[in-house]
Amino acid sequence: MTENKKRLVVLTGAGISAESGFKTFRDSGGLWETYSVEDVASIQGWYRNPKLMTDFYNDLRVQLEHAQPNEGHKILSELQEYFDVRIITQNVDNLHEKAGSKYVIHLHGELTKARPVNDDDGLRAVDIGYRKMEYDERDSEGELMRPHIVWFGESVPLISEAARQVRNADIFAVIGSSLVVYPAAGLVHDLRGGTKAYLIDPKExxxxxxxxxxxxxxxASKGCAIMRDELLKEFVS
Ligand SMILES: NC(=O)c1ccc[n+]([C@@H]2O[C@H](COP(=O)([O-])OP(=O)(O)OC[C@H]3O[C@@H](n4cnc5c(N)ncnc54)[C@H](O)[C@@H]3O)[C@@H](O)[C@H]2O)c1
Structure with missing residues (x-):
């Protein structure tokens, strides 16, 4: 029954997964200190050196298999009992799902999926679980496969659906996102005036x-607990 529940729309970024051991990109010790964006997160990088890129995502997939959702992910899942929770995540991990969240839009793709290189919309993405991909892997139709990740310079097919969710929010929250990666960061402009909105992040x-x-x-763990207590007090009698 979602009819009587207020709709809580949450935009999450790399920060919500930091306490689960998944590095953010920009923080110190983050991935950009080890790799260049061009090498591991651009379509040009993939055509230039698909092996390096395939290995990079294979390693992340191994890391993900053992990663557990933290208190932040769990609280968002528990809030489903009281709110119609819609999560829009920039993360490619599956920690929201592991925590039990039912509605998750992955704006930037999913580590546990692969798709043909010419499938820009990701409509033919398939589950590969946590297995390693080969850099020259082809599907049964002979199509070259790539990780189902939206790389820099590529379009974000789910952005319109995400914007629709934000426009329909009764309550909105941004958790663990530096709000510098567009178009995801621009979603805050879709908020209706007067919508109650939270921002949880240890940095400004x-x-x-x-x-x-x-x-x-x-x-995220502490911030989500504070937000949960406030929301339950204000909206749930
Ligand atoms: N887990 C993942 O799937 C993952 C990890 C790294 C990067 N990415 C990708 O990188 C891009 C980076 O954009 P972004 O805005 O998501 O991340 P970002 O790296 O730009 O920003 C992370 C934000 O999280 C905050 N943060 C750090 N530790 C935190 C914590 N414990 N709790 C709450 N907040 C914390 C930081 O202060 C920062 O503002 C995204 O597009 C995303 O797809 C994904």
């Missing part, structure tokens, strides 16, 4: 002028 994140957020300067 700049939000566009004119938008009001209840800022909780904490890591």
């Amino acid at each position: 994140v700049s939000v566009p002028v004119g938008l009001k957020f209840r800022v909780i300067r904490e890591v």
Whole structure:
């Protein structure tokens, strides 16, 4: 029964998975200190050196198999009992799903899927679980396969659906996102005026002028617990 529940739309970024051992990109010790964006997160990188890129995502997939959702993911899942929770994540991990969240839009793709190189919309993405991919892997039709990840410079097919969710939010939250990667960061502009909005991040994140957020300067586990207590007090009798 979702009819009577307020709709809570949550935009998550790499920060929500940090306490599960998944590195963010920009923080110190983050992935950009070890790799260049061009080498492991651009379509040009893949055509230039598919083996390096395939190995990079194979390693992340191995890491993901053993990663567990943290308190932040779990609280969002538990909130489904009281709210119609819609998660829009920039993350390619499956920790929201592992925590039990039912509605998750993966804006930037999923580590546990692969798709043919010419399938830009990801409509033919298939589950590969946690297995290693070969860099010259082909499907049964003979199509060259690639990780189902939206790389820099590529379009984000699910952005319109995500924007629709944000427009229909009764309550909105941004958790663990530096709000610098577009078009995901632009989703805050789809908020209806007056919508209650939270921002949870241990560091300062700049939000566009004119938008009001209840800022909780904490890591996701602690920040989500504070948000949960406030939401239950305000919306659930
Ligand atoms: N887990 C993943 O799937 C993963 C990991 C790294 C990067 N990415 C990709 O990289 C891109 C980077 O954009 P982004 O905005 O998601 O990440 P980002 O790296 O730009 O920003 C991460 C944000 O999380 C905050 N943060 C750090 N530790 C935190 C914690 N414990 N709790 C809450 N917040 C914390 C940081 O202060 C920062 O503002 C995304 O497009 C995403 O697809 C995904």
